[in-house]
Amino acid sequence: MSDIIRLLPDSIANQIAAGEVIQRPASVVKELLENAIDAQSTRIEVTVKDAGKTLISVLDNGNGMSDTDARMSLERHATSKISSADDLFRIKTKGFRGEALPSIASISNMRLNTRSSSSEIGTQIKISGGKLESQEPFSTTQGTQLVVKDLFHNVPARRKFLKSDRIEMKHIIDEFERVALSHPEVHFQLNSNGNELFHLPKTNLRQRIVAVFGKKYNDLLVPLNSETQMAAFSGFIVKPEGARKRRGDQFFFVNRRFIKSPSLHHQVAAAFYELLAPEMIPGYFINIDIAPEHIDINIHPTKTEIKFEDERAIGLLLQSAVKQSLGMYSVRPELDFERENSFELPSDIKNSLPKPPSIxxxxxxxxxxxxxxxxxxxxxxxxxxxxxxxxxxxxxxxxxxxxxxxxxxxxxxxxxxxxxxxxxxxxxxxxxxxxxxxxxxxxxxxxxxxxxxxxxxxxxxxxxxxxxxxxxxxxxxxxxxxxxxxxxxxxxxxxxxxxxxxxxxxxxxxxxxxxxxxxxxxxxxxxxxxxxxxxxxxxxxxxxxxxxxxxxxxxxxxxxxxxxxxxxxxxxxxxxxxxxxxxxx
The missing domain is CATH 3.30.1370.100 (MutL, C-terminal domain, regulatory subdomain)
Structure with missing residues:
Protein backbone atom coordinates (compact mmCIF):
# COMPACT_ATOMS: atom_id res chain seq x y z
CA MET A 1 0.00 0.00 0.00
CA SER A 2 1.42 3.39 -1.01
CA ASP A 3 1.77 6.24 1.45
CA ILE A 4 -1.24 8.57 1.40
CA ILE A 5 -0.61 11.02 4.26
CA ARG A 6 1.12 14.25 3.26
CA LEU A 7 1.75 17.74 4.58
CA LEU A 8 -0.63 20.39 3.35
CA PRO A 9 0.78 23.42 1.53
CA ASP A 10 0.81 26.60 3.62
CA SER A 11 -1.83 28.18 1.41
CA ILE A 12 -4.33 25.40 2.18
CA ALA A 13 -3.35 25.23 5.85
CA ASN A 14 -3.99 28.98 6.16
CA GLN A 15 -7.40 28.63 4.51
CA ILE A 16 -8.30 25.88 6.98
CA ALA A 17 -7.21 28.12 9.86
CA ALA A 18 -9.21 30.95 8.32
CA GLY A 19 -12.30 28.75 8.44
CA GLU A 20 -11.97 28.66 12.23
CA VAL A 21 -10.94 32.27 12.84
CA ILE A 22 -12.59 34.18 9.96
CA GLN A 23 -16.24 33.27 9.63
CA ARG A 24 -17.53 36.55 8.17
CA PRO A 25 -16.39 40.18 7.60
CA ALA A 26 -17.04 40.95 11.27
CA SER A 27 -14.38 38.39 12.20
CA VAL A 28 -11.80 40.38 10.22
CA VAL A 29 -12.85 43.61 11.93
CA LYS A 30 -12.56 41.94 15.35
CA GLU A 31 -9.06 40.55 14.70
CA LEU A 32 -7.72 43.81 13.23
CA LEU A 33 -9.21 45.89 16.07
CA GLU A 34 -7.60 43.63 18.64
CA ASN A 35 -4.23 43.90 16.85
CA ALA A 36 -4.54 47.69 16.96
CA ILE A 37 -5.30 47.62 20.70
CA ASP A 38 -2.32 45.33 21.33
CA ALA A 39 -0.19 47.87 19.43
CA GLN A 40 -1.11 50.45 22.12
CA SER A 41 -3.08 52.60 19.71
CA THR A 42 -4.95 55.64 21.02
CA ARG A 43 -6.90 56.25 17.82
CA ILE A 44 -8.45 53.62 15.54
CA GLU A 45 -10.52 54.21 12.40
CA VAL A 46 -12.49 51.43 10.73
CA THR A 47 -13.87 51.81 7.21
CA VAL A 48 -15.99 49.21 5.43
CA LYS A 49 -17.75 49.00 2.10
CA ASP A 50 -20.66 46.70 1.30
CA ALA A 51 -20.65 45.39 4.89
CA GLY A 52 -16.99 44.40 4.57
CA LYS A 53 -17.47 42.15 1.57
CA THR A 54 -15.73 44.60 -0.76
CA LEU A 55 -13.41 46.46 1.62
CA ILE A 56 -12.31 46.57 5.23
CA SER A 57 -9.72 49.09 6.39
CA VAL A 58 -8.37 49.50 9.91
CA LEU A 59 -6.03 52.44 10.51
CA ASP A 60 -4.30 53.00 13.86
CA ASN A 61 -1.61 55.20 15.40
CA GLY A 62 -0.03 52.40 17.39
CA ASN A 63 3.56 51.20 17.66
CA GLY A 64 3.80 50.06 14.05
CA MET A 65 6.23 47.42 12.79
CA SER A 66 9.69 47.23 11.28
CA ASP A 67 10.19 45.86 7.75
CA THR A 68 11.13 42.44 9.08
CA ASP A 69 8.32 42.23 11.64
CA ALA A 70 5.78 43.29 9.01
CA ARG A 71 6.85 40.40 6.80
CA MET A 72 6.97 37.94 9.71
CA SER A 73 3.45 38.91 10.86
CA LEU A 74 2.08 37.20 7.74
CA GLU A 75 3.62 33.84 8.64
CA ARG A 76 1.50 31.32 10.55
CA HIS A 77 2.16 31.14 14.28
CA ALA A 78 4.54 34.08 14.14
CA THR A 79 3.81 36.20 17.22
CA SER A 80 5.44 38.61 19.63
CA LYS A 81 3.09 37.68 22.45
CA ILE A 82 4.42 34.30 23.63
CA SER A 83 7.67 32.37 23.47
CA SER A 84 6.99 29.32 25.66
CA ALA A 85 4.09 27.09 26.72
CA ASP A 86 4.06 28.75 30.13
CA ASP A 87 3.30 32.08 28.47
CA LEU A 88 -0.12 30.74 27.49
CA PHE A 89 -1.13 31.19 31.13
CA ARG A 90 0.29 34.70 31.41
CA ILE A 91 -1.43 36.28 28.42
CA LYS A 92 -2.58 39.87 28.83
CA THR A 93 -2.90 40.80 25.15
CA LYS A 94 -5.90 40.30 22.84
CA GLY A 95 -4.08 38.11 20.35
CA PHE A 96 -1.34 35.56 20.83
CA ARG A 97 -1.70 32.73 18.29
CA GLY A 98 -0.27 34.42 15.23
CA GLU A 99 -3.09 33.08 13.06
CA ALA A 100 -5.20 36.14 12.25
CA LEU A 101 -3.16 37.99 9.62
CA PRO A 102 -2.04 34.94 7.58
CA SER A 103 -5.59 33.59 7.74
CA ILE A 104 -7.06 36.86 6.47
CA ALA A 105 -4.36 37.19 3.80
CA SER A 106 -5.09 33.69 2.49
CA ILE A 107 -8.72 34.53 1.62
CA SER A 108 -8.45 38.12 0.38
CA ASN A 109 -6.36 40.74 -1.36
CA MET A 110 -4.56 42.49 1.46
CA ARG A 111 -2.33 45.54 1.76
CA LEU A 112 -0.30 46.33 4.87
CA ASN A 113 1.19 49.79 5.46
CA THR A 114 3.18 50.30 8.66
CA ARG A 115 5.94 52.33 10.29
CA SER A 116 7.46 52.08 13.75
CA SER A 117 8.63 55.06 15.81
CA SER A 118 12.26 54.10 15.28
CA SER A 119 11.99 54.15 11.47
CA GLU A 120 12.05 57.21 9.25
CA ILE A 121 10.14 55.47 6.47
CA GLY A 122 7.62 52.67 6.55
CA THR A 123 6.96 49.60 4.46
CA GLN A 124 4.10 48.41 2.28
CA ILE A 125 3.30 44.76 1.66
CA LYS A 126 0.80 43.48 -0.90
CA ILE A 127 -0.42 39.92 -0.67
CA SER A 128 -3.15 38.11 -2.63
CA GLY A 129 -4.68 34.78 -1.72
CA GLY A 130 -1.83 34.15 0.70
CA LYS A 131 0.90 34.82 -1.88
CA LEU A 132 3.33 37.67 -1.38
CA GLU A 133 3.24 40.05 -4.35
CA SER A 134 5.52 42.83 -3.19
CA GLN A 135 7.21 44.59 -0.28
CA GLU A 136 8.68 48.05 -0.73
CA PRO A 137 9.48 51.22 1.22
CA PHE A 138 6.45 53.41 1.78
CA SER A 139 6.03 56.89 3.24
CA THR A 140 3.45 56.80 6.04
CA THR A 141 2.84 58.01 9.59
CA GLN A 142 3.61 55.92 12.65
CA GLY A 143 1.14 53.11 13.08
CA THR A 144 -0.45 50.49 10.85
CA GLN A 145 -3.12 50.36 8.19
CA LEU A 146 -4.49 47.04 7.00
CA VAL A 147 -6.71 47.08 3.92
CA VAL A 148 -8.61 43.88 3.13
CA LYS A 149 -10.38 43.68 -0.24
CA ASP A 150 -12.58 41.06 -1.88
CA LEU A 151 -12.94 38.85 1.17
CA PHE A 152 -13.44 35.15 0.30
CA HIS A 153 -12.82 35.88 -3.40
CA ASN A 154 -10.93 32.59 -3.70
CA VAL A 155 -13.31 30.64 -1.43
CA PRO A 156 -16.66 30.98 -3.25
CA ALA A 157 -18.26 28.30 -1.07
CA ARG A 158 -17.67 30.48 2.00
CA ARG A 159 -18.72 33.70 0.27
CA LYS A 160 -22.10 32.32 -0.78
CA PHE A 161 -22.97 31.66 2.87
CA LEU A 162 -22.64 35.33 3.80
CA LYS A 163 -25.91 37.01 4.71
CA SER A 164 -27.36 40.29 3.44
CA ASP A 165 -25.36 43.50 3.87
CA ARG A 166 -27.76 44.54 6.65
CA ILE A 167 -27.10 41.43 8.71
CA GLU A 168 -23.35 41.38 8.08
CA MET A 169 -23.13 45.07 9.02
CA LYS A 170 -24.99 44.33 12.23
CA HIS A 171 -22.29 41.79 13.14
CA ILE A 172 -19.56 44.31 12.33
CA ILE A 173 -21.19 46.89 14.61
CA ASP A 174 -21.45 44.27 17.37
CA GLU A 175 -17.71 43.57 17.22
CA PHE A 176 -16.89 47.27 17.00
CA GLU A 177 -19.04 48.06 20.06
CA ARG A 178 -17.46 45.28 22.12
CA VAL A 179 -13.95 46.60 21.59
CA ALA A 180 -15.03 50.24 21.97
CA LEU A 181 -16.76 49.49 25.28
CA SER A 182 -13.77 47.64 26.69
CA HIS A 183 -11.39 50.50 25.78
CA PRO A 184 -13.08 53.88 26.37
CA GLU A 185 -9.64 55.50 26.58
CA VAL A 186 -9.21 54.92 22.83
CA HIS A 187 -10.74 57.15 20.13
CA PHE A 188 -12.79 55.01 17.72
CA GLN A 189 -14.45 55.78 14.40
CA LEU A 190 -16.54 53.54 12.14
CA ASN A 191 -17.43 54.48 8.55
CA SER A 192 -19.66 52.53 6.17
CA ASN A 193 -20.12 53.26 2.47
CA GLY A 194 -18.93 56.82 2.94
CA ASN A 195 -21.10 57.52 6.00
CA GLU A 196 -19.82 57.99 9.54
CA LEU A 197 -21.70 55.62 11.86
CA PHE A 198 -19.70 56.08 15.07
CA HIS A 199 -17.40 58.85 16.23
CA LEU A 200 -16.31 58.03 19.76
CA PRO A 201 -13.69 60.33 21.33
CA LYS A 202 -11.73 58.92 24.25
CA THR A 203 -13.69 59.20 27.48
CA ASN A 204 -14.72 57.17 30.54
CA LEU A 205 -16.83 54.02 30.48
CA ARG A 206 -20.11 55.70 31.47
CA GLN A 207 -19.90 58.24 28.66
CA ARG A 208 -18.82 55.56 26.20
CA ILE A 209 -21.93 53.50 27.05
CA VAL A 210 -24.12 56.59 26.61
CA ALA A 211 -22.44 57.43 23.29
CA VAL A 212 -23.03 53.92 21.95
CA PHE A 213 -26.50 53.14 23.34
CA GLY A 214 -28.09 56.56 23.75
CA LYS A 215 -28.59 59.24 26.39
CA LYS A 216 -31.39 57.28 28.06
CA TYR A 217 -28.69 55.15 29.67
CA ASN A 218 -27.20 58.06 31.56
CA ASP A 219 -29.84 57.74 34.29
CA LEU A 220 -30.02 53.95 34.19
CA LEU A 221 -26.43 53.04 35.05
CA VAL A 222 -25.47 51.86 38.53
CA PRO A 223 -21.69 51.78 39.25
CA LEU A 224 -20.15 48.43 40.13
CA ASN A 225 -16.84 48.28 42.00
CA SER A 226 -15.72 45.38 44.14
CA GLU A 227 -12.26 44.00 44.87
CA THR A 228 -11.54 40.57 46.32
CA GLN A 229 -8.42 38.47 46.66
CA MET A 230 -9.55 36.34 43.71
CA ALA A 231 -10.78 39.02 41.26
CA ALA A 232 -11.90 42.64 40.90
CA PHE A 233 -15.26 43.58 39.38
CA SER A 234 -15.92 46.96 37.79
CA GLY A 235 -18.29 48.62 35.36
CA PHE A 236 -22.01 49.31 35.45
CA ILE A 237 -25.25 47.44 35.86
CA VAL A 238 -28.53 48.73 34.44
CA LYS A 239 -31.36 49.62 36.81
CA PRO A 240 -34.38 47.29 36.77
CA GLU A 241 -36.46 49.78 34.78
CA GLY A 242 -33.92 49.44 31.96
CA ALA A 243 -34.27 45.65 31.72
CA ARG A 244 -35.66 44.13 28.54
CA LYS A 245 -37.50 40.99 27.59
CA ARG A 246 -34.75 39.90 25.24
CA ARG A 247 -31.00 39.85 25.33
CA GLY A 248 -28.99 42.72 23.93
CA ASP A 249 -27.24 44.88 26.51
CA GLN A 250 -25.27 42.23 28.38
CA PHE A 251 -21.49 42.61 28.21
CA PHE A 252 -18.88 40.61 30.11
CA PHE A 253 -15.19 41.40 29.78
CA VAL A 254 -12.39 39.46 31.40
CA ASN A 255 -9.19 41.47 31.54
CA ARG A 256 -10.96 43.74 29.02
CA ARG A 257 -11.57 40.91 26.58
CA PHE A 258 -15.23 40.35 25.60
CA ILE A 259 -16.50 36.88 26.55
CA LYS A 260 -19.74 34.95 26.56
CA SER A 261 -20.66 33.13 29.76
CA PRO A 262 -24.15 31.75 30.49
CA SER A 263 -23.10 30.79 34.00
CA LEU A 264 -21.96 34.32 34.90
CA HIS A 265 -25.12 35.75 33.35
CA HIS A 266 -27.12 33.45 35.62
CA GLN A 267 -25.34 34.89 38.65
CA VAL A 268 -26.16 38.46 37.64
CA ALA A 269 -29.79 37.50 37.00
CA ALA A 270 -29.89 35.89 40.46
CA ALA A 271 -28.77 39.19 42.01
CA PHE A 272 -31.80 40.86 40.40
CA TYR A 273 -34.19 38.25 41.78
CA GLU A 274 -37.45 39.83 43.01
CA LEU A 275 -36.52 43.10 41.29
CA LEU A 276 -37.50 41.91 37.82
CA ALA A 277 -40.37 39.97 36.33
CA PRO A 278 -39.28 36.45 35.31
CA GLU A 279 -39.28 37.30 31.60
CA MET A 280 -37.10 40.43 31.99
CA ILE A 281 -33.34 40.30 31.44
CA PRO A 282 -31.01 42.72 33.27
CA GLY A 283 -28.44 44.76 31.39
CA TYR A 284 -24.82 45.10 32.47
CA PHE A 285 -21.32 46.16 31.37
CA ILE A 286 -18.98 44.27 33.67
CA ASN A 287 -15.22 43.79 33.56
CA ILE A 288 -13.54 41.11 35.64
CA ASP A 289 -9.86 41.67 36.39
CA ILE A 290 -8.19 38.42 37.29
CA ALA A 291 -4.64 37.08 37.26
CA PRO A 292 -4.00 35.43 33.85
CA GLU A 293 -2.75 32.24 35.48
CA HIS A 294 -6.24 31.65 36.92
CA ILE A 295 -7.94 31.51 33.51
CA ASP A 296 -7.47 29.65 30.24
CA ILE A 297 -8.35 31.60 27.10
CA ASN A 298 -6.81 29.12 24.69
CA ILE A 299 -9.92 26.97 24.28
CA HIS A 300 -11.71 28.61 21.35
CA PRO A 301 -10.38 30.13 18.08
CA THR A 302 -12.38 33.34 18.54
CA LYS A 303 -11.32 33.59 22.21
CA THR A 304 -14.85 34.49 23.34
CA GLU A 305 -15.00 31.52 25.70
CA ILE A 306 -12.67 31.04 28.64
CA LYS A 307 -12.24 28.72 31.58
CA PHE A 308 -11.85 29.92 35.13
CA GLU A 309 -9.81 27.98 37.65
CA ASP A 310 -12.80 28.25 40.02
CA GLU A 311 -15.80 29.46 38.04
CA ARG A 312 -18.29 28.80 40.82
CA ALA A 313 -16.39 31.02 43.25
CA ILE A 314 -16.08 33.79 40.63
CA GLY A 315 -19.81 33.55 39.95
CA LEU A 316 -20.75 33.86 43.62
CA LEU A 317 -18.39 36.81 44.09
CA LEU A 318 -19.96 38.47 41.05
CA GLN A 319 -23.47 37.95 42.37
CA SER A 320 -22.45 39.42 45.71
CA ALA A 321 -20.84 42.44 44.01
CA VAL A 322 -23.99 43.14 41.97
CA LYS A 323 -26.21 42.84 45.06
CA GLN A 324 -23.92 45.19 46.94
CA SER A 325 -24.18 47.83 44.21
CA LEU A 326 -27.95 47.49 44.00
CA GLY A 327 -28.20 48.06 47.75
CA MET A 328 -25.60 50.81 47.90
CA TYR A 329 -27.39 52.88 45.29
CA SER A 330 -30.83 52.20 46.78
CA VAL A 331 -32.00 50.06 43.88
CA ARG A 332 -32.61 47.11 46.19
CA PRO A 333 -34.12 47.82 49.63
CA GLU A 334 -31.75 46.94 52.42
CA LEU A 335 -34.60 45.16 54.22
CA ASP A 336 -36.81 42.69 52.33
CA PHE A 337 -40.22 42.31 53.96
CA GLU A 338 -41.99 39.07 53.16
CA ARG A 339 -45.62 39.48 52.19
CA GLU A 340 -46.91 37.46 55.10
CA ASN A 341 -45.05 39.73 57.53
CA SER A 342 -46.47 42.95 56.12
CA PHE A 343 -49.17 44.77 58.09
CA GLU A 344 -52.54 46.21 57.16
CA LEU A 345 -53.59 49.75 58.03
CA PRO A 346 -56.58 49.97 60.44
CA SER A 347 -59.77 50.13 58.42
CA ASP A 348 -60.75 53.59 59.74
CA ILE A 349 -57.39 55.04 58.64
CA LYS A 350 -57.47 53.16 55.34
CA ASN A 351 -60.94 54.47 54.55
CA SER A 352 -59.89 58.04 55.29
CA LEU A 353 -57.08 57.98 52.76
CA PRO A 354 -57.78 59.63 49.39
CA LYS A 355 -58.63 57.07 46.76
CA PRO A 356 -56.47 56.97 43.63
CA PRO A 357 -58.24 58.02 40.44
CA SER A 358 -59.95 55.09 38.80
CA ILE A 359 -59.03 54.13 35.26
Missing part, protein backbone atom coordinates in the same frame (compact mmCIF):
# COMPACT_ATOMS: atom_id res chain seq x y z
CA UNK A 360 -61.88 52.91 33.14
CA UNK A 361 -61.48 50.63 30.14
CA UNK A 362 -63.34 51.43 26.95
CA UNK A 363 -66.27 48.98 27.01
CA UNK A 364 -66.18 48.62 23.24
CA UNK A 365 -62.67 47.20 23.88
CA UNK A 366 -61.79 46.52 20.25
CA UNK A 367 -59.87 49.45 18.72
CA UNK A 368 -60.56 48.16 15.24
CA UNK A 369 -64.31 47.81 15.71
CA UNK A 370 -65.94 47.76 12.28
CA UNK A 371 -69.53 47.35 13.39
CA UNK A 372 -69.37 43.79 14.65
CA UNK A 373 -72.08 42.94 17.16
CA UNK A 374 -70.83 42.98 20.71
CA UNK A 375 -73.21 40.14 21.45
CA UNK A 376 -72.13 37.84 18.64
CA UNK A 377 -71.84 34.36 20.12
CA UNK A 378 -68.84 32.12 19.74
CA UNK A 379 -68.72 30.60 16.30
CA UNK A 380 -68.61 26.84 16.11
CA UNK A 381 -65.05 25.61 15.99
CA UNK A 382 -63.22 22.33 16.44
CA UNK A 383 -62.80 21.34 20.04
CA UNK A 384 -59.30 20.24 20.65
CA UNK A 385 -59.55 18.39 23.97
CA UNK A 386 -62.48 16.12 23.12
CA UNK A 387 -62.63 12.84 21.26
CA UNK A 388 -66.25 13.29 20.18
CA UNK A 389 -65.41 16.61 18.40
CA UNK A 390 -68.17 18.45 20.24
CA UNK A 391 -68.49 22.18 19.58
CA UNK A 392 -67.44 24.96 21.93
CA UNK A 393 -70.57 27.07 22.50
CA UNK A 394 -71.84 29.13 25.36
CA UNK A 395 -74.20 27.27 27.66
CA UNK A 396 -77.86 28.47 27.59
CA UNK A 397 -77.48 30.93 24.73
CA UNK A 398 -80.69 32.72 25.64
CA UNK A 399 -79.39 33.73 29.06
CA UNK A 400 -77.24 36.75 29.72
CA UNK A 401 -73.69 35.59 29.18
CA UNK A 402 -72.20 38.48 31.15
CA UNK A 403 -73.50 36.96 34.36
CA UNK A 404 -71.49 33.79 33.76
CA UNK A 405 -68.05 35.08 32.68
CA UNK A 406 -65.51 35.73 35.42
CA UNK A 407 -61.89 36.85 35.56
CA UNK A 408 -59.33 34.93 37.62
CA UNK A 409 -56.17 36.63 38.91
CA UNK A 410 -56.61 39.28 36.24
CA UNK A 411 -55.05 36.81 33.84
CA UNK A 412 -57.62 34.19 32.87
CA UNK A 413 -61.23 34.42 31.73
CA UNK A 414 -63.58 31.57 32.66
CA UNK A 415 -66.79 30.96 30.74
CA UNK A 416 -69.26 28.04 30.58
CA UNK A 417 -69.27 25.92 27.40
CA UNK A 418 -71.44 22.99 26.36
CA UNK A 419 -68.55 20.60 26.93
CA UNK A 420 -67.25 22.06 30.20
CA UNK A 421 -65.47 25.25 31.27
CA UNK A 422 -63.56 27.46 28.83
CA UNK A 423 -60.36 29.07 30.22
CA UNK A 424 -58.90 31.88 28.10
CA UNK A 425 -55.56 33.62 28.58
CA UNK A 426 -56.61 37.26 28.17
CA UNK A 427 -53.19 38.58 27.08
CA UNK A 428 -52.62 35.93 24.43
CA UNK A 429 -56.17 36.15 23.17
CA UNK A 430 -56.08 39.91 22.77
CA UNK A 431 -52.70 40.20 21.03
CA UNK A 432 -53.82 37.47 18.62
CA UNK A 433 -56.94 39.48 17.75
CA UNK A 434 -54.96 42.71 17.40
CA UNK A 435 -52.36 41.03 15.21
CA UNK A 436 -54.98 39.85 12.69
CA UNK A 437 -56.54 43.29 12.56
CA UNK A 438 -53.21 45.09 12.15
CA UNK A 439 -52.33 42.88 9.18
CA UNK A 440 -55.80 43.41 7.72
CA UNK A 441 -55.30 47.16 7.94
CA UNK A 442 -51.91 46.94 6.25
CA UNK A 443 -53.34 44.79 3.46
CA UNK A 444 -56.19 47.24 2.88
CA UNK A 445 -53.86 50.21 3.37
CA UNK A 446 -56.19 51.63 5.97
CA UNK A 447 -53.78 52.39 8.78
CA UNK A 448 -54.78 55.48 10.75
CA UNK A 449 -52.11 57.66 12.33
CA UNK A 450 -52.96 59.67 15.42
CA UNK A 451 -50.80 62.79 15.33
CA UNK A 452 -49.36 63.75 18.70
CA UNK A 453 -50.30 67.14 20.10
CA UNK A 454 -46.67 67.56 21.08
CA UNK A 455 -44.13 65.52 19.05
CA UNK A 456 -41.78 63.52 21.25
CA UNK A 457 -38.01 63.70 20.75
CA UNK A 458 -36.12 60.50 21.59
CA UNK A 459 -32.35 60.20 22.07
CA UNK A 460 -30.98 56.84 21.00
CA UNK A 461 -27.71 55.15 20.11
CA UNK A 462 -26.17 54.91 16.66
CA UNK A 463 -27.45 51.37 16.31
CA UNK A 464 -31.09 52.41 16.74
CA UNK A 465 -30.73 55.28 14.27
CA UNK A 466 -29.32 52.95 11.63
CA UNK A 467 -32.10 50.46 12.29
CA UNK A 468 -34.79 53.14 11.92
CA UNK A 469 -33.33 54.06 8.53
CA UNK A 470 -33.59 50.45 7.40
CA UNK A 471 -37.03 49.80 8.92
CA UNK A 472 -38.67 53.16 8.20
CA UNK A 473 -41.10 51.67 5.65
CA UNK A 474 -42.19 48.97 8.12
CA UNK A 475 -42.95 51.51 10.84
CA UNK A 476 -44.71 53.79 8.36
CA UNK A 477 -46.95 50.92 7.23
CA UNK A 478 -47.92 50.34 10.86
CA UNK A 479 -49.07 53.95 11.27
CA UNK A 480 -46.02 55.59 12.83
CA UNK A 481 -44.84 59.02 11.72
CA UNK A 482 -41.11 59.26 12.51
CA UNK A 483 -38.41 61.71 11.50
CA UNK A 484 -34.67 61.32 12.03
CA UNK A 485 -32.50 64.15 13.35
CA UNK A 486 -28.77 63.50 13.04
CA UNK A 487 -27.13 60.37 14.39
CA UNK A 488 -28.54 60.33 17.92
CA UNK A 489 -32.16 61.44 17.82
CA UNK A 490 -35.51 60.88 16.18
CA UNK A 491 -38.88 62.59 16.57
CA UNK A 492 -42.21 60.77 16.93
CA UNK A 493 -44.95 62.85 15.31
CA UNK A 494 -47.67 60.22 15.19
CA UNK A 495 -48.53 56.68 16.27
CA UNK A 496 -51.20 54.14 15.25
CA UNK A 497 -54.60 55.26 16.54
CA UNK A 498 -55.08 52.03 18.48
CA UNK A 499 -51.87 52.69 20.47
CA UNK A 500 -52.75 56.13 21.84
CA UNK A 501 -52.80 54.84 25.41
CA UNK A 502 -49.11 53.94 25.19
CA UNK A 503 -46.18 56.27 25.71
CA UNK A 504 -45.06 56.93 22.12
CA UNK A 505 -41.31 57.10 22.75
CA UNK A 506 -41.38 54.04 24.99
CA UNK A 507 -43.37 52.06 22.43
CA UNK A 508 -40.93 52.85 19.61
CA UNK A 509 -37.95 52.01 21.83
CA UNK A 510 -39.49 48.65 22.75
CA UNK A 511 -40.17 47.82 19.10
CA UNK A 512 -36.63 48.78 18.11
CA UNK A 513 -35.24 46.56 20.87
CA UNK A 514 -37.36 43.59 19.81
CA UNK A 515 -36.54 44.04 16.12
CA UNK A 516 -32.82 44.49 16.83
CA UNK A 517 -32.65 41.18 18.65
CA UNK A 518 -34.46 39.25 15.94
CA UNK A 519 -33.09 40.84 12.78
CA UNK A 520 -32.66 37.46 11.17
CA UNK A 521 -36.43 36.95 11.05
CA UNK A 522 -37.45 40.59 10.78
CA UNK A 523 -40.49 41.24 8.60
CA UNK A 524 -43.64 43.35 8.53
CA UNK A 525 -45.50 40.49 10.21
CA UNK A 526 -42.86 40.11 12.93
CA UNK A 527 -42.96 43.79 13.89
CA UNK A 528 -46.77 43.72 13.70
CA UNK A 529 -46.77 40.88 16.22
CA UNK A 530 -44.49 42.82 18.58
CA UNK A 531 -46.73 45.86 18.23
CA UNK A 532 -49.81 43.77 19.01
CA UNK A 533 -48.16 42.34 22.12
CA UNK A 534 -47.18 45.75 23.43
CA UNK A 535 -50.55 47.43 22.84
CA UNK A 536 -52.79 44.57 23.95
CA UNK A 537 -54.56 43.92 27.22
CA UNK A 538 -51.85 42.80 29.63
CA UNK A 539 -51.79 40.28 32.43
CA UNK A 540 -52.88 42.08 35.58
CA UNK A 541 -55.41 44.31 33.85
CA UNK A 542 -58.96 44.12 35.19
CA UNK A 543 -61.74 43.63 32.63
CA UNK A 544 -65.47 44.03 32.98
CA UNK A 545 -67.96 41.45 31.74
CA UNK A 546 -68.65 43.28 28.47
CA UNK A 547 -64.94 43.44 27.65
CA UNK A 548 -64.44 39.76 28.46
CA UNK A 549 -67.39 38.72 26.33
CA UNK A 550 -66.19 40.86 23.43
CA UNK A 551 -62.70 39.41 23.67
CA UNK A 552 -63.94 35.81 23.58
CA UNK A 553 -66.21 36.59 20.65
CA UNK A 554 -63.35 38.14 18.69
CA UNK A 555 -61.01 35.31 19.56
CA UNK A 556 -63.34 32.67 18.19
CA UNK A 557 -63.89 34.70 15.05
CA UNK A 558 -60.24 34.06 14.14
CA UNK A 559 -59.32 31.34 11.65
CA UNK A 560 -57.19 29.61 14.31
CA UNK A 561 -58.51 30.72 17.71
CA UNK A 562 -56.70 28.01 19.65
CA UNK A 563 -53.21 29.38 18.93
CA UNK A 564 -51.50 32.76 18.93
CA UNK A 565 -49.69 33.86 15.74
CA UNK A 566 -46.46 32.62 17.32
CA UNK A 567 -47.94 29.23 18.20
CA UNK A 568 -48.89 29.54 21.88
CA UNK A 569 -52.14 28.25 23.36
CA UNK A 570 -54.86 30.87 23.85
CA UNK A 571 -57.38 28.69 25.71
CA UNK A 572 -57.99 25.30 27.27
CA UNK A 573 -61.19 23.46 28.11
CA UNK A 574 -61.90 21.65 31.35
CA UNK A 575 -64.26 18.94 30.11
CA UNK A 576 -67.27 18.06 32.22
CA UNK A 577 -66.19 14.41 32.20
CA UNK A 578 -62.81 15.36 33.68
CA UNK A 579 -64.46 17.39 36.42
CA UNK A 580 -66.85 14.54 37.20
CA UNK A 581 -63.90 12.18 37.45
CA UNK A 582 -62.18 14.53 39.90
CA UNK A 583 -65.18 14.51 42.23
CA UNK A 584 -65.76 10.76 42.21
CA UNK A 585 -64.14 10.32 45.59
Missing amino acids: SIDPTFNPFDQGKSSKRQIAATEQFYSENQSKLNYENRNEAVSNKIIQIRRKYILAPADSGILVVNQYRAHYSVLYDQILERIERKKQHTQLLAFPESVSVGHRDVENIKVWMDIFSNLGFDLELFGNEKFVVRGIPDFAVAKNAAELITELLSAAELDKKNLSQAAVSLELAKRTSIQTGQKLNSTEMESLINDLFARATPERTPDGRLTFVVWKSEELDQRFKH
